[in-house]
Amino acid sequence: MSPKMKKPKPTCERPESEYRFSSPLGYIIVKACDSGLHSTSLDGELTDENFTPNLREGVKLLGSSKVPEVIKKCSIWFQTYFNDLKNINSVERPDICVFKKSDLAFRELVWKTLADTVGPGEVITYGALADRLKNPGAVRAVGSAMRNNPNGIIVPCHRVVRASGLGLYHGGTRQSVKVWLLNHEGITKYS
Ligand SMILES: [Zn+2]
Structure with missing residues (x-):
């Protein structure tokens, strides 16, 4: 894939905040508005060469105390995904902003x-x-x-x-x- 490939235009104009979680795969960076997630990505520097997964690294939200509901859901979802996968279908998937479009x-x-x-x-x-x-x-x-x-x-x-x-x-x-x-x-x- 060419790095110059066009990014899709943003479809949401609500204010966006950025959050960072620790995880077994390194940092997970989440951007969201109060309606849902905009993006969820692993650390930008991550490649096959430096990938060092660590299952003992817990999922924790770093640095934020007051967070919107979607980020609380995101935290529970990722904790379940990494540590209790068999129960993932019993936790609510965090809302994805774009999915709310009609x-x-x-x-x-x-x-x-x-x-x-x-x-x-x-x-x-x-x-x-x-x-x-x-x-x-x-x-x-x-x-x-x-x-x-x-x-x-x-x-x-x-x-x-x-x-x-x-x-x-x-x-x-x-x-x-x-x-x-x-x-x-x-x-x-x-x-
Ligand atoms: Zn949005």
Whole structure:
């Protein structure tokens, strides 16, 4: 993926705040308005070369005391994801701001369908996800939506794989993160 690729335009004009969590995968940086998450990302410096996961590192919100409801939900969701995965379906997914729009664009629909229908321990190919969107010709557009997913892990683009194997994660620079997440969910075969 080219680093010059266009970022989607922001679709929310509410004030945005930034939060930082510790996690087994390093810092998770969350940007959100009071309506929901805008983006959820791992430390920008993270690559396959410096990835050193540590399951004993707990999920903690760093530095903020008064936080909106969506960030409290986010904290519980990530704690459950990393430390008690079998119960993830019993905790509420933190709201994602863009999902509240009444007219989702194709890319947003891909993210929502993925988050709603592909749970931990499952993988889906780009093609099967396009089929699920009743748009079997849209395999490339699904790939593009995955590359531009602003809410990694919560919108589980790591569960989208190629028919022939793992597929890229973060433009191919975080393959070990994708493998770690899938292994954490009990998946060791990708196709
Ligand atoms: Zn928003």
